[in-house]
Amino acid sequence: MPILAEWYDFRDLGNAMGALQDQILDWGAPDWVPYVVSGIIAVVGILLWLLVSQIIFIWIERRVIGLMHNRIGPNRVGPMGLLQGVADAIKLLLKEAVTARATDKILFWAAPIAIFIPAMVVFAVIPFGEGMVLSDLNVGVLFFVAIGSINTIAVFAAGWSSNNKFALIGAMRQIAMLISYELVQVFAILGVVIMVGSMRMQDLVGWQADNDVWMFAIQPLALVAFIIAGLVEVNRSPADTSEAESELIAGFHTEYSGIKFGFFYAAEYFATFALCGVIVTLFLGGWTLWGVEEWVPGFLIFLTKLYAVFFIFIWARGTLPRLRIDQLMTFSWKFLLELMFVNILVVGLETLIWREQGYDAATVLPIFGVINWVLAIGLVFLWARMLGHGTPRTAGKRATLTQELGAIYYEGAGSPGA
Amino acid sequence: MTKFLDGQEIAHQIEQKFPQAVVDAQPEFAMIEADKLIDVCTFLRDDDDLDFTFLNSLTAVDRLDTFEIVYHMTSMRLNHLGSIKTSTSEREKPVVPSVTFVWPGAHLQEREAYDLMGIVFDGHPDLRRIFLWEGFAGWPLRKDYLNMPGHMAGLERFPGEPGKKLEGRGNVDA
Amino acid sequence: MDGEKVIDAEMIIGYLHRSMEKLAEERTYTQNIPFTDRTDYLAAMTGNLAYVMAVEKLMEIDVPERAHWLRTIMAELQRFASHCMAAGTFANDCGTWQTPVMHMIRDREKILDLFEMACGARLTTNYMRIGGVSRDIPPEFLPAMATLLKELPDRVSEYEDLLLDNEIIIARSRGIAVLTAEEAIAYSLSGPMLRGSGVAWDLRKADPYAAYDKVEFDIAVGTNGDAYDRFAVRMAEMLQSLRILEQCADMITEGPIHARMSTSTVQPVGDPVAPLVIRPPEGEAYARIESPRGELGFYIVSDGGPAPYRFHIRAPSFINLTPLKKMTVGATIADAVVVLGSVDIVVGEVDR
Numbered sequence: 001m002p003i004l005a006e007w008y009d010f011r012d013l014g015n016a017m018g019a020l021q022d023q024i025l026d027w028g029a030p031d032w033v034p035y036v037v038s039g040i041i042a043v044v045g046i047l048l049w050l051l052v053s054q055i056i057f058i059w060i061e062r063r064v065i066g067l068m069h070n071r072i073g074p075n076r077v078g079p080m081g082l083l084q085g086v087a088d089a090i091k092l093l094l095k096e097a098v099t100a101r102a103t104d105k106i107l108f109w110a111a112p113i114a115i116f117i118p119a120m121v122v123f124a125v126i127p128f129g130e131g132m133v134l135s136d137l138n139v140g141v142l143f144f145v146a147i148g149s150i151n152t153i154a155v156f157a158a159g160w161s162s163n164n165k166f167a168l169i170g171a172m173r174q175i176a177m178l179i180s181y182e183l184v185q186v187f188a189i190l191g192v193v194i195m196v197g198s199m200r201m202q203d204l205v206g207w208q209a210d211n212d213v214w215m216f217a218i219q220p221l222a223l224v225a226f227i228i229a230g231l232v233e234v235n236r237s238p239a240d241t242s243e244a245e246s247e248l249i250a251g252f253h254t255e256y257s258g259i260k261f262g263f264f265y266a267a268e269y270f271a272t273f274a275l276c277g278v279i280v281t282l283f284l285g286g287w288t289l290w291g292v293e294e295w296v297p298g299f300l301i302f303l304t305k306l307y308a309v310f311f312i313f314i315w316a317r318g319t320l321p322r323l324r325i326d327q328l329m330t331f332s333w334k335f336l337l338e339l340m341f342v343n344i345l346v347v348g349l350e351t352l353i354w355r356e357q358g359y360d361a362a363t364v365l366p367i368f369g370v371i372n373w374v375l376a377i378g379l380v381f382l383w384a385r386m387l388g389h390g391t392p393r394t395a396g397k398r399a400t401l402t403q404e405l406g407a408i409y410y411e412g413a414g415s416p417g418a
Numbered sequence: 419m420t421k422f423l424d425g426q427e428i429a430h431q432i433e434q435k436f437p438q439a440v441v442d443a444q445p446e447f448a449m450i451e452a453d454k455l456i457d458v459c460t461f462l463r464d465d466d467d468l469d470f471t472f473l474n475s476l477t478a479v480d481r482l483d484t485f486e487i488v489y490h491m492t493s494m495r496l497n498h499l500g501s502i503k504t505s506t507s508e509r510e511k512p513v514v515p516s517v518t519f520v521w522p523g524a525h526l527q528e529r530e531a532y533d534l535m536g537i538v539f540d541g542h543p544d545l546r547r548i549f550l551w552e553g554f555a556g557w558p559l560r561k562d563y564l565n566m567p568g569h570m571a572g573l574e575r576f577p578g579e580p581g582k583k584l585e586g587r588g589n590v591d592a
Numbered sequence: 593m594d595g596e597k598v599i600d601a602e603m604i605i606g607y608l609h610r611s612m613e614k615l616a617e618e619r620t621y622t623q624n625i626p627f628t629d630r631t632d633y634l635a636a637m638t639g640n641l642a643y644v645m646a647v648e649k650l651m652e653i654d655v656p657e658r659a660h661w662l663r664t665i666m667a668e669l670q671r672f673a674s675h676c677m678a679a680g681t682f683a684n685d686c687g688t689w690q691t692p693v694m695h696m697i698r699d700r701e702k703i704l705d706l707f708e709m710a711c712g713a714r715l716t717t718n719y720m721r722i723g724g725v726s727r728d729i730p731p732e733f734l735p736a737m738a739t740l741l742k743e744l745p746d747r748v749s750e751y752e753d754l755l756l757d758n759e760i761i762i763a764r765s766r767g768i769a770v771l772t773a774e775e776a777i778a779y780s781l782s783g784p785m786l787r788g789s790g791v792a793w794d795l796r797k798a799d800p801y802a803a804y805d806k807v808e809f810d811i812a813v814g815t816n817g818d819a820y821d822r823f824a825v826r827m828a829e830m831l832q833s834l835r836i837l838e839q840c841a842d843m844i845t846e847g848p849i850h851a852r853m854s855t856s857t858v859q860p861v862g863d864p865v866a867p868l869v870i871r872p873p874e875g876e877a878y879a880r881i882e883s884p885r886g887e888l889g890f891y892i893v894s895d896g897g898p899a900p901y902r903f904h905i906r907a908p909s910f911i912n913l914t915p916l917k918k919m920t921v922g923a924t925i926a927d928a929v930v931v932l933g934s935v936d937i938v939v940g941e942v943d944r
Contacts, residue, residue: 069695070698173596318689321758321761323764324763324764326596327763398828399812400814401811403797405793405798405811406798409792409814409815410772
């Protein structure tokens with residue numbers, strides 16, 4: 001049944017909040033009080049959810065990666081190791097926060113905070129359900145992109161103030177990656193926004209609900225590019241070069257320990273959650289599921305989708321090797337960006353044709369979808385072939401087996417890794 | 419099967435090109451004069467019949483009044499292995515020419531011989547201690563390192579074996 | 593470093609220097625066998641083998657045939673286990689979060705279980721003796737090995753497909769640390785580093801020892817001399833090891849496992865089961881084998897006493913590090929890690 005506007009309908013907690021606001025106004029408070037109260041309650045709710053999710057997902061990530069490694073993950077702390085996240089948090093809190101003598105104190109102290117806050121603030125615009133957006137900005141998407149780039153400054157501050165050569169290398173890599181992939185991210189989002197016509201997050205979800213289609217069926221290339229760009233932005237494998245453990249000890253957060261490191265660790269998780277949230281909202285239908293949201297609460301659907309996307313990130317982390325920094329940047333500037341240009345062009349043309357001619361959405365969207373999928377697959381292969389990947393020369397090769405002793409099989413240097 | 423080239427055969431071939439180079443020739447090795455070492459090694463590497471392009475091992479032995487540097491070389495094309503030696507003239511400051519420019523593989527091995535035995539390789543591009551730190555006093559692998567006077571490193575009798583004492587050895591008790 | 597580029601690299605080693613060569617001069621020949629376990633601790637069987645072969649060459653002992661077969665089996669099992677570790681950690685250096693290492697170490701555990709069955713120890717086996725091996729294999733060894741030989745080739749092929757065809761590993765390791773064939777020979781490299789540069793030189797074929805002249809196998813070579821080819825060579829050598837093991841399991845003979853040594857050089861001390869006194873004649877010997885890392889050689893000089901006069905280990909990892917500076921300078925710091933992973937060193941061998 002449709003969502004009632006009653007406060008007890010838990011399928012949309014916005015109703016309860018609205019009822020609370022009316023009640024406060026009834027008690028004769030000034031106009032700004034219900035606003036502030038509901039804001040505080042929502043913020044506390046989101047934070048609690050974030051923290052609980054993070055603690056659970058520390059456990060889930062390590063168990064899942066353990067399964068991929070054919071071993072058991074953590075299973076000592078608590079039943080089946082479920083309290084592992086709690087144990088990690090307690091350990092980080094109780095550890096001594098060592099500060100080296102030669103660091104730049106103010107920046108060193110400010111960097112973990114500066115990285116932690118944007119990761120939380122972004123959740124203000126992510127819609128968890130129909131009435132459950134903390135702040136339904138008209139430019140929600142732009143807000144996400146803008147706040148996400150504060151990450152760059154915080155990371156650089158961390159690397160620079162550590163006064164450590166390797167931390168600085170990690171920080172520089174991070175900036176290079178972020179700049180490269182910010183463009184890709186924005187162009188991917190731009191494609192979606194053009195087709196929907198609005199930057200408001202609820203409108204994006206609403207468009208997907210009205211047309212009964214998920215955006216990724218129409219713009220697959222944008223989704224793929226956004227996922228890759230997002231992986232790079234939040235420093236997860238295969239793009240965690242700025243904290244590459246086998247190369248740089250721990251990259252930009254080498255010198256941090258104790259709760260300051262805990263902030264970096266938590267901020268990475270929160271940023272990944274935010275990224276997953278935006279992916280779900282923009283491309284996977286948000287809190288809608290073709291009508292099921294009348295039975296199951298919207299926020300549960302949203303959370304399920306978010307966790308599913310997060311699982312894919314964990315999977316990528318366990319499987320893929322790490323790219324070198326110049327290979328990552330080559331990938332962005334020579335490959336993804338060109339594909340995104342073509343994507344924008346095609347999506348713009350499609351939207352123009354659609355709006356001008358006033359076609360019906362149900363007929364036009366499948367055609368667009370098919371065109372976009374064919375274009376995506378074709379472009380990826382053709383462009384990769386043109387750049388030199390996927391050819392026999394760069395394909396994997398087994399060693400040559402021979403019986404001749406003392407023969408020389410050397411043929412000359414292969415091309416350096418692209 | 420790799421043939422072990424007779425030291426006397428190698429000595430014979432060397433003597434044809436470098437008349438005074440060979441000091442001693444045994445079945446196992448050919449002893450070369452230290453001054454002619456680089457010429458002889460270059461000849462050994464470049465000659466078609468010997469073709470010792472691959473240096474297997476370079477090591478030093480402390481013979482109590484001199485040091486012997488032992489070289490083992492292989493030819494991959496002809497599949498044979500040969501060995502030459504050279505010895506230093508004095509014990510306090512032993513100097514031997516370096517074969518790093520003949521066989522670059524000798525680079526680290528000569529540094530090791532310098533570090534542990536104190537043999538200076540003349541012409542080595544970067545002769546420093548490699549295992550021990552700069553400033554370490556003494557040459558550990560020598561037989562008289564850090565020992566009581568008259569005591570040389572070595573085992574004089576098998577553990578538990580009654581009574582045999584070898585000449586010139588100290589009183590190491592098993 | 594200049595940004596990410598490496599301008600100069602200096603190798604600082606010696607932190608694991610245990611002065612084995614000096615210690616060995618005060619211990620008898622049999623007491624020195626555990627030292628050889630601990631130089632290359634990831635390939636203890638081959639270390640034992642090279643040393644006992646050197647002493648046998650010095651004393652001119654003939655080893656019985658069953659001992660040859662057992663030595664071959666143990667050496668090939670050890671080669672497989674060591675390459676598992678080497679290939680897995682190379683993939684780890686390329687950036688995979690230990691997934692391939694975990695799988696390969698699991699296979700290595702099965703080999704180490706076989707070692708435990710044979711000699712009681714997994715890592716520092718101390719199995720070979722001068723004149724043979726220390727104990728015979730129990731009857732359940734060969735069936736256990738046969739079970740392994742059924743499942744391991746598929747697993748190695750799976751690893752080859754997953755890792756050697758992976759775009760990212762190709763991008764990270766192709767063209768890195770290139771050494772031409774002439775350079776490889778000049779720098780005295782051996783093992784997969786030499787064969788990765790295209791030189792088909794394998795001591796098991798060039799200078800056969802143990803039972804290698806009776807089994808058939810191929811030499812794996814690379815063509816480009818880069819880190820990728822060395823990785824591919826190691827994976828191919830793992831498959832060849834399995835092939836040799838199958839033939840050994842079929843062809844192994846019965847018989848004694850230890851040579852009877854003549855009494856002119858050896859006298860038992862007191863109780864007949866006490867260790868024999870070994871006094872090799874004066875002289876010197878250099879014996880070498882193909883260990884998983886390269887040519888492992890022992891140069892032993894004897895003066896007729898119970899302890900060696902000079903005990904020198906020609907360590908392949910140490911000599912394979914000679915071109916390290918050449919390979920690293922000019923590459924980025926990310927590549928430096930891949931270079932070191934492809935050399936496959938064991939620091940115990942580098943420092944002795």
